[in-house]
Amino acid sequence: MTKLRTVINGMRLIGILLIISTMLGCSSDFFPIKREIDQTEMVQLMTIDKCNETGLVEVAVVNKTGMETGGGEGASQENERINVLSGIGETAYEAVRNLKADSDKVVFFSHLEYFIIGESAAKENFGKYFDIISRDPELRFTSKIYIAKECMAKDLVHVTLAQDKYIVDRLKNMEDDERVLGRISEVSIIEVIQMLNTPNIATVIPALRRSEIQEEISTEYLPFYDLATAGYAILKDFQLHDYIEESSARGYNFVVNKVKSTPISVKDHTGEYVALDLVGAETKVKGHFKGKKLTGVTFETYVQSNIGEQHSRVNLITKERLAEIKEKQEKIITEEMEKVIKFSQEIGTDCIELGKRLRMRYPFKWDHIENEWEKIFPEIDIKVKVIAKINRTYEINKPSGYELEQYEK
Numbered sequence: 010m011t012k013l014r015t016v017i018n019g020m021r022l023i024g025i026l027l028i029i030s031t032m033l034g035c036s037s038d039f040f041p042i043k044r045e046i047d048q049t050e051m052v053q054l055m056t057i058d059k060c061n062e063t064g065l066v067e068v069a070v071v072n073k074t075g076m077e078t079g080g081g082e083g084a085s086q087e088n089e090r091i092n093v094l095s096g097i098g099e100t101a102y103e104a105v106r107n108l109k110a111d112s113d114k115v116v117f118f119s120h121l122e123y124f125i126i127g128e129s130a131a132k133e134n135f136g137k138y139f140d141i142i143s144r145d146p147e148l149r150f151t152s153k154i155y156i157a158k159e160c161m162a163k164d165l166v167h168v169t170l171a172q173d174k175y176i177v178d179r180l181k182n183m184e185d186d187e188r189v190l191g192r193i194s195e196v197s198i199i200e201v202i203q204m205l206n207t208p209n210i211a212t213v214i215p216a217l218r219r220s221e222i223q224e225e226i227s228t229e230y231l232p233f234y235d236l237a238t239a240g241y242a243i244l245k246d247f248q249l250h251d252y253i254e255e256s257s258a259r260g261y262n263f264v265v266n267k268v269k270s271t272p273i274s275v276k277d278h279t280g281e282y283v284a285l286d287l288v289g290a291e292t293k294v295k296g297h298f299k300g301k302k303l304t305g306v307t308f309e310t311y312v313q314s315n316i317g318e319q320h321s322r323v324n325l326i327t328k329e330r331l332a333e334i335k336e337k338q339e340k341i342i343t344e345e346m347e348k349v350i351k352f353s354q355e356i357g358t359d360c361i362e363l364g365k366r367l368r369m370r371y372p373f374k375w376d377h378i379e380n381e382w383e384k385i386f387p388e389i390d391i392k393v394k395v396i397a398k399i400n401r402t403y404e405i406n407k408p409s410g411y412e413l414e415q416y417e418k
Contacts, residue, residue: 027279028081039053051120052179053137055164057101057138058127066130066138068104069163073175073404091170095163100369109133118147122154123180124198125152125162127326130247135212136205143202150199153180156242158216158252168219168234179236185237191271191287192258209364209382213261216252251356253349259343263310264395266292266363272317275337278306279332281321283401285338289313296365300345301377305390306363308346310394316402331399339395346393354387363391 052070060067073091094116096108109116130138142148158163169176188192192217196204204212218239241253241261252263263270268290277283290312297305316334319325325334353361364382368375378385 026339033045050067050135052118052164053120054123054125054166055118055121056125056127056157056166058128058161059130059133059138059140060097060165061161063097065097065099066104067095067097067099067161067163067327068102069093069110069166070108070121071166071170071176073177090132093166093170093338097302101138105141110364116131119149121152123177124152125157125165126154127157127162128159128164128249129161130406131152131156133243134247135244135249139201139205146337148198148203148389153195153197154214155180156202156216156249158218158239165217165219165236169236169262174235176236177297185239187262188269189269189271190259191262192255193241194262197406205244207365209359209368209379210362211358213253213360214243214244214374216240218240222336225360236343238250241360243356243358245358250358253352253360257349259351259380260342260349260409261361262346263290263292263342263346264308264349266290273314275334275341277321277323277325279321279323280332281319282315283320283325283334284318284332285314286317287314288314288400294363294370296367296371298371298372298374302380303367303389305386305392306367307392308350310342310346310393310395311411312338312342312397314397314399316399318409321346322408322410323406324411326402335399339397343393346395350393354389354391357383357387358388 052072053186054071056067056069056071059065062166071091071093076107094102094108095114096106096111098104098107124142125140139154142152142154169179183193184195187195196198196214201212201214204210216239218237219234220237222233222235238255238258239252240255240258242249243251244255259268259271268287270289271287273285273287274282275285290310292308292310293297294381296303297307316325323330325331350361357384363386364375364379368379
């Protein structure tokens with residue numbers, strides 16, 4: 010009886026909502042229409058571009074679908090197909106509607122995981138092409154965003170797309186870039202919104218490029234180009250301003266406190282390489298004030314590492330030799346951080362989140378310099394201090410083949 014009452018009450022509630030929606034003039038979208046799964050196009054990637062020839066907005070979506078085909082003796086096998094749909098309009102919203110109209114299925118955007126915006130669109134007005142992403146209620150704010158460097162986003166997808174090399178799988182693997190290499194950190198829709206609406210800092214979004222596939226493999230199955238990271242795109246006043254090159258990307262991540270792990274190679278006293286596995290990093294910002302005036306800033310970075318590999322056969326686990334390795338690691342990180350800080354000051358754009366972090370740490374003092382930050386930032390004296398610590402050596406303290414008598418003579 011209890012279950013029956015629940016069903017009846019549920020039906021009454023639906024009836025009441027239908028009556029209310031009719032009285033209020035709500036559209037049929039108020040109640041989602043039931044769709045069969047085979048009639049739904051669940052897209053995973055969207056590109057947004059400015060069409061260079063017409064000036065119109067061009068939108069494309071990509072997904073991979075599976076189809077079952079009959080096999081021998083009643084067996085079936087799974088074949089996958091990559092679908093690319095596109096639409097053009099005066100606005101991105103109109104382009105999406107045209108895209109939906111041309112599709113033979115219902116395009117479903119709630120599974121969108123990645124957005125790529127072309128360089129021309131970002132140069133013209135990033136906000137113009139980003140607005141639909143931040144406004145559409147069907148999209149998830151956790152979806153990731155990239156900028157296509159030196160090309161249209163649609164073209165980047167087409168030249169790297171192949172049956173055996175799916176672009177979305179490659180983008181998913183880029184999460185390992187941050188965890189393993191510390192070079193590129195993904196940003197989500199909500200993070201971009203926060204950067205765009207935070208005064209005195211630039212918006213920094215990871216960039217993608219195409220790179221030639223070097224292996225001698227038949228292009229019958231693979232494309233001519235692979236998808237690769239290209240540092241970070243810097244946006245100022247809603248326009249693409251410059252790029253942090255790939256060689257400086259890790260230094261940027263150290264500065265903004267985004268490095269989780271990364272390998273760093275230094276040479277020991279014999280001239281052979283030692284591979285250090287950085288397993289933790291934290292960067293703090295200290296402002297130096299004289300009254301209300303900001304006289305300088307120090308970035309203090311604390312890192313912890315393990316020895317992952319050594320090429321020499323000597324014992325490195327001594328106080329003096331560990332201190333030497335530690336100093337060399339500190340120097341490498343310091344130079345990388347100083348390079349990106351210098352670049353940020355030279356272009357006169359706070360892309361290192363310094364203003365944001367000073368505001369959070371010194372809110373009352375920040376009030377006195379906030380309005381002048383654009384003038385202060387390029388001239389402020391910024392120093393970097395890296396403090397490293399080597400924790401462990403994994404399985405062994407001494408390398409295989411080490412002979413104490415040989416190296417003590």
